[in-house]
Amino acid sequence: MASQKGLSARPRAGLNRERVLRAALVLADEGGIEALTMRRLGERLQVEAMSLYNHVAGKDDILDGIVDLVFSEIDLTSGLADWKTAMHQRAVSARDALTRHPWAPSLMQARTKPGPATLRHHNSVIGTLRKAGFTIDMAAHAFSVMDGYIYGFALQQVNLPSRTPEESAALAENILRELPAQDYPYLAEMIVEHALKPEYDYAVEFEFGLDLILDGLERLREGAD
């Protein structure tokens, strides 16, 4: 039952890169990216911060690693026959992953070394498009617009800091109270008539834009046949 050495103290025993990255991901999920420090991470793993350097190159390496972990959570739907269905499901899965890890979208920036899950993800998306008849140039355009939208939407969604519709409405009400409504009439109307409604739903909003983009790409693909 117990591992070969160390009978008590669940963690430790066999510290390695994988376990360091998993713990880092959890720490970022719990307290945001600024809660992820080498010292706190060491504490979690019952080790001094300096020991982590035996398993990762440094903090940058950890950030690269947890971004790659997020990519590994995206369902690639590579088996699907219809490219549009495949891309729709992939995009929804990506937004779900970014919603679970709100620190991720803004971290994608400045990360220079893509990990294996990131490469696999990109290869799969491009492959789906190419097999559906997109030229290389069209596939590049399609990738750019789809993934730009996915990350940008996630960034905006996280920006509005509330998660549930009720929280969202409470927040909008607060903003509205401080807002000089006569200076920003259209914005005020939008908050009152739209953001305050309980029906407001990020998932629905996301899929509206997603399908608009996918329909536009479909038209281009057909035109090129």
Added chain:
Amino acid sequence: MASQKGLSARPRAGLNRERVLRAALVLADEGGIEALTMRRLGERLQVEAMSLYNHVAGKDDILDGIVDLVFSEIDLTSGLADWKTAMHQRAVSARDALTRHPWAPSLMQARTKPGPATLRHHNSVIGTLRKAGFTIDMAAHAFSVMDGYIYGFALQQVNLPSRTPEESAALAENILRELPAQDYPYLAEMIVEHALKPEYDYAVEFEFGLDLILDGLERLREGAD
């Protein structure tokens, strides 16, 4: 000629919120967001870091402030008759601003207090859509997809850390050298046949997706008439 007090030492003289934020923006532009520290900012303004607290509430306030400065650089094109032309120009202007300030896209997240330029920007965009006949719900969808794409594209563009086409090609070549091409055939093909080409241009790529989105929105607007 000289200000009322202090004959030499150009800066200082009249430190205020405005001048602190301007200096912070320059610091972030020069060395990235991690170069913006209270101590270095004080140094620039020939003052101890602690003096800055007389003019801003703290570092978070500074971050809110420089994000609002970026929004103030976006041309609102509110006088234009055609909503599509207006939205196109405004989106291009937004991407230009985000390109000038590469630290900005990822900072939009987590900023909770929108400043006056941010509010003016949002109000102007929604107003343009409403005056063109978009319903509130449609305007909300349109805003979400346009701005999601704008920020997301900027985030991706900054992610690829090179700016000029030559740099971009050199980088792609480096990535390719380390890439196990047989594992990621579609990705490798894309890098060789597309990203390495000198014609590759972020501005063109951006406008492709932008027009795809605007055309999709136009169709929806016409359908609702």
Added chain:
DNA sequence: ACCTGAACACCGTTCAAGT
């Protein structure tokens, strides 16, 4: 009203020393 020095509680990382 504005600025400062010292201090506090933190960071990431290096390095020599331990086992």
Added chain:
DNA sequence: ACCTGAACACCGTTCAAGT
């Protein structure tokens, strides 16, 4: 091979003290 303690060069921010 892995871990540690002490140290270095930084952070943001508070506070009492200056003018």
